[in-house]
Amino acid sequence: MIIAQGLCKKFGSLYALRDVSFEIGQGQWVALLGANGAGKTSLSRILAALSRPSAGRACVAGQWVDEKPELVRERIGVVSHHTLLYEDLSAVENLKFYAAMYRVRQAEERMAELLNQVGLWTRRRDPVRTFSRGMQQRLALVRAMLHEPSVLLLDEPFAGLDVHASRLLTHFMEQALQQNVTVFMTTHDVEYAQAHSQRTLVLVQGRLRLNEASRQIAAGQVLDLLRDTGPVGTTPAASR
Amino acid sequence: MNFIQPIRSILLKDLLLEWRNKDILVSMLVFSLTVVVIFNFVFEPGSAEMQATVPGILWVVFIFASQLGLSRSYAREQENGLMHGLLLCPVDRSLIFTAKALGNLLFILLVEVVTLPVMTVLFDLQFHHQWPRLLLVLGLGAWGFATVGTLFSAIAANTRSREVMLPILLFPVSVPIILASIKSTSYLLSGRNVQDIDPWVRLLIAFDVIYFVVCYLLYEYVVEE
Numbered sequence: 001m002i003i004a005q006g007l008c009k010k011f012g013s014l015y016a017l018r019d020v021s022f023e024i025g026q027g028q029w030v031a032l033l034g035a036n037g038a039g040k041t042s043l044s045r046i047l048a049a050l051s052r053p054s055a056g057r058a059c060v061a062g063q064w065v066d067e068k069p070e071l072v073r074e075r076i077g078v079v080s081h082h083t084l085l086y087e088d089l090s091a092v093e094n095l096k097f098y099a100a101m102y103r104v105r106q107a108e109e110r111m112a113e114l115l116n117q118v119g120l121w122t123r124r125r126d127p128v129r130t131f132s133r134g135m136q137q138r139l140a141l142v143r144a145m146l147h148e149p150s151v152l153l154l155d156e157p158f159a160g161l162d163v164h165a166s167r168l169l170t171h172f173m174e175q176a177l178q179q180n181v182t183v184f185m186t187t188h189d190v191e192y193a194q195a196h197s198q199r200t201l202v203l204v205q206g207r208l209r210l211n212e213a214s215r216q217i218a219a220g221q222v223l224d225l226l227r228d229t230g231p232v233g234t235t236p237a238a239s240r
Numbered sequence: 241m242n243f244i245q246p247i248r249s250i251l252l253k254d255l256l257l258e259w260r261n262k263d264i265l266v267s268m269l270v271f272s273l274t275v276v277v278i279f280n281f282v283f284e285p286g287s288a289e290m291q292a293t294v295p296g297i298l299w300v301v302f303i304f305a306s307q308l309g310l311s312r313s314y315a316r317e318q319e320n321g322l323m324h325g326l327l328l329c330p331v332d333r334s335l336i337f338t339a340k341a342l343g344n345l346l347f348i349l350l351v352e353v354v355t356l357p358v359m360t361v362l363f364d365l366q367f368h369h370q371w372p373r374l375l376l377v378l379g380l381g382a383w384g385f386a387t388v389g390t391l392f393s394a395i396a397a398n399t400r401s402r403e404v405m406l407p408i409l410l411f412p413v414s415v416p417i418i419l420a421s422i423k424s425t426s427y428l429l430s431g432r433n434v435q436d437i438d439p440w441v442r443l444l445i446a447f448d449v450i451y452f453v454v455c456y457l458l459y460e461y462v463v464e465e
Contacts, residue, residue: 048328050324074330078328080324082322083320084322084328085322086322087320089256098325100249101326102330
């Protein structure tokens with residue numbers, strides 16, 4: 001599960017996030033929408049224990065991020081538009097490295113199982129640089145799932161993927177949900193988010209403007225909110 | 241055991257990447273050997289002038305070659321968001337620092353191992369049976385530079401002009417290590433007795449320890465936003 005309590009993130013005088021609070025239960029698929037610069041990546045980075053909030057706190061996978069960031073990192077899997085893979089290493093060498101870093105037990109079996117699931121078993125010894133963008137992203141998903149995380153943080157995972165690769169990624173996430181994994185995904189694709197996620201969050205200029213079950217959101221409501229994409233104010237008071 | 245495993249994994253990964261690419265070592269070695277050959281044409285072999293300048297040349301070669309390697313080694317982790325991949329791993333960031341510093345140390349030592357015999361032959365260097373002490377000085381100098389360099393390459397990587405920032409940040413802070421290394425090497429080459437050399441070696445050890453502890457503690461804050 002994920003809890004955000006009054007999260008603020010400030011870069012100089014600029015607020016990327018302002019008083020963001022929400023709660024997500026275990027095993028839910030949540031989509032976070034927002035225009036460019038709305039604060040999606042800042043929020044993802046705080047939840048992934050990569051960045052400290054300027055105010056507020058977050059709890060991810062049952063652990064407060066400011067108290068035990070290492071434990072949080074142990075329980076989350078992160079997929080972003082960057083693959084976080086070494087292109088000069090083979091698929092297996094990349095996975096072995098991350099398996100060692102995450103102290104994955106029976107790593108060989110786990111790697112074989114996941115590589116088969118995403119259809120990369122036959123290419124396991126090839127350098128990642130010879131993979132297509134879709135194949136690299138599938139491997140990135142395997143890397144993120146290797147240590148059986150209870151929360152999957154996805155930051156625009158469909159960027160640059162073709163239809164086939166996107167379907168495979170969706171299928172993989174649905175399988176993760178069946179194993180009670182919480183999926184927290186940032187995206188620009190409103191239709192996809194509403195069709196697949198159980199809950200939709202919308203950030204506008206760093207503020208959480210919508211937090212509702214995806215089914216209950218009226219058509220056009222999210223798009224109306226996303227149209228409000230003016231520049232982020234310099235102080236919280238400026239936007240009030 | 242908990243701290244050895246991540247250090248070992250990162251170190252082996254860096255060595256494997258270098259084995260595949262060879263871009264760090266090749267650039268360091270080409271630079272250092274070119275400088276040595278150029279200086280060989282400047283001085284008369286065996287002259288007093290050369291003997292007085294050689295320790296400086298030796299460390300200038302090592303330091304600038306190291307800076308090339310440090311710059312490239314961190315730039316590699318910036319590609320594809322790889323640094324984030326490392327920072328997302330559930331290990332203490334100080335262990336990531338230690339592994340990266342050890343990797344950089346190995347590259348610097350390798351350059352020293354290749355360059356020193358070439359210099360010994362070209363410049364007709366005499367070490368007056370002080371080889372073990374010379375190796376100690378080279379190792380301590382390399383470790384100090386690798387430690388500070390690893391921290392500052394992480395800082396420089398987050399700036400717009402990282403290639404320019406690294407030497408600007410690194411060289412002033414490394415002055416005590418550079419001075420102690422040059423002085424020790426100079427005394428070793430001129431055949432001075434141990435009592436003259438050891439204070440500089442002790443200074444080198446002291447700065448190595450201080451810099452390692454400070455960099456080890458600061459790294460976590462440097463790699464965080």
